[in-house]
Amino acid sequence: MHESPQSEAAAISEKLTEEERSTLTQFTNDIIAAYLSGDKDAILALFTEDAVLMPPGAPTIVGREGISGFVDAFPKMTKFEVGMEEMKKIGANRALVRGTLDIMLQIPEAGDVPMIGKFVAIRERQPDGSWKLTHDIFNSSTPPG
Numbered sequence: 001m002h003e004s005p006q007s008e009a010a011a012i013s014e015k016l017t018e019e020e021r022s023t024l025t026q027f028t029n030d031i032i033a034a035y036l037s038g039d040k041d042a043i044l045a046l047f048t049e050d051a052v053l054m055p056p057g058a059p060t061i062v063g064r065e066g067i068s069g070f071v072d073a074f075p076k077m078t079k080f081e082v083g084m085e086e087m088k089k090i091g092a093n094r095a096l097v098r099g100t101l102d103i104m105l106q107i108p109e110a111g112d113v114p115m116i117g118k119f120v121a122i123r124e125r126q127p128d129g130s131w132k133l134t135h136d137i138f139n140s141s142t143p144p145g
Contacts, residue, residue: 045132081103
């Protein structure tokens with residue numbers, strides 16, 4: 001009997017230990033806190049040196065230096081909520097995390113602008129046991145216009 005894609009994903013995600021799930025969830029909370037605070041150093045510390053960021057409406061950014069420029073230009077966030085839909089191990093020290101985003105951006109010309117979207121991120125466990133983003137893609141679920 002063939003399993004549905006959702007049950008297959010659930011079976012793969014069960015390979016994460018409770019400690020890994022907890023640490024990955026805490027890392028998500030750290031991401032939210034860093035962006036809401038606007039602390040550039042805290043945001044950059046979330047990424048590996050050679051991380052890949054794929055933001056909506058922009059070219060792919062490779063490396064912390066490029067991500068630094070993106071962070072400088074990114075509007076202030078006043079709301080950042082994440083709905084975790086999937087966490088699964090993709091190797092001994094990597095995990096894939098997928099979910100939804102509910103963000104409020106403060107844009108000077110437009111005021112508060114909501115962004116409802118989704119993301120996929122690859123996180124890598126560091127030698128000290130912490131996690132960092134190696135790849136991050138996010139986009140809007142709302143059609144333009």
